[in-house]
Amino acid sequence: MSSQAAPIGVFDSGYGGLTVFKEIAALLPQYDYIYLGDNARAPYGSRSFDTVYKYTRECVDKLFAMGCKLVILACNTASAKALRSIQQNDLPKRNDYRRVLGVIRPTTEIIGTLSATRQVGVLATPGTVASQSYVIESLRFFPELKVFQQACPIWATLVENNEHENAGADYFIKKNVDMLLSQSPDIDTIVLACTHYPLIYDRIKSFVPEHVSLVSQGPLVAQRLAEYLQRHPEMESLCSKNGTRSYFTTESSESFDEKASIFLGFPVTSKHIEC
DSSP states (O other), rough: OOOOOOEEEEEEETTTHHHHHHHHHHHSSOEEEEEOGGGGGGOOOOOOOHHHHHHHHHHHHHHHHHSSSSEOOOOOHHHHHHHHHIIIGGGGGSSSEEEEOOSHHHHHHHGGGGOOOEEEEEEEEEHHHHHHHHHHHHHHHHHOOEEEEOOOTTTTHHHHHHHSSSSHHHHHHHHHHHHHHOTTTTEEEEEEEEEGGGGGHOOOTTHHHHSSSSEHHHHHHHHHHHHHHHHHHHTTBBBOSSOEEEEEESSOOOHHHHHHHHSSSSSOOOEEEEO
16 A cells, blocks of 8 residues: 555535534644535435445545545445445455544444433434434443434435525424424434534524534544544554645536535535546
């Protein structure tokens, strides 16, 4: 394997991963990053496990081909449906030192410490809910925890189409929040288990009782990545440090640039790429 330092790759099926990337880059600004969005094939949430795995693997391989040695799956669906197969089946076949990390474990490692009642709610896409990944991983770290899930079928679509600030969006947001909270009156912590949801954080919060905490993944993932790099100096040394950011999309770059600015809060210039 080449010992030349390279950017950290950040992958998402759409745009939501930009909320995670924003937090990572803010906490660890010294590193170089390549962000790749498979926007042409989004959304992943309703696709089968096999399809999500295929698409995710292709994009991870593209980031590897671009030199990345560490790739973050900043996508809950990809983390739920593809990460384990990539880690257990694909990476061991390589003759080099590459790593792929997700967003679910950094969240479930800590979520139990944030709940006084030991009852946690999860708001996510139908695909993430169906995978049961948050339930399985949370109970691995906190066996006494009770985890309640609620699928939110159109929240991500509302965000990506910039409809999330319209009054009509409130109906769907309130409906799903109420459905989650109806599962238990003792839920005191809710995980926003989709990277799109930070953009509707305030609207979600308006339908949640004051004593219930909302947890966004971005800061958790960024902090866990910082700790990972500290624990693995052999990987950290392979991450280049010039503070650069590059953006690639499988969709048209013009469309990506327009929507990415909504998630990041500043303009970007991307390039089209095929996976």
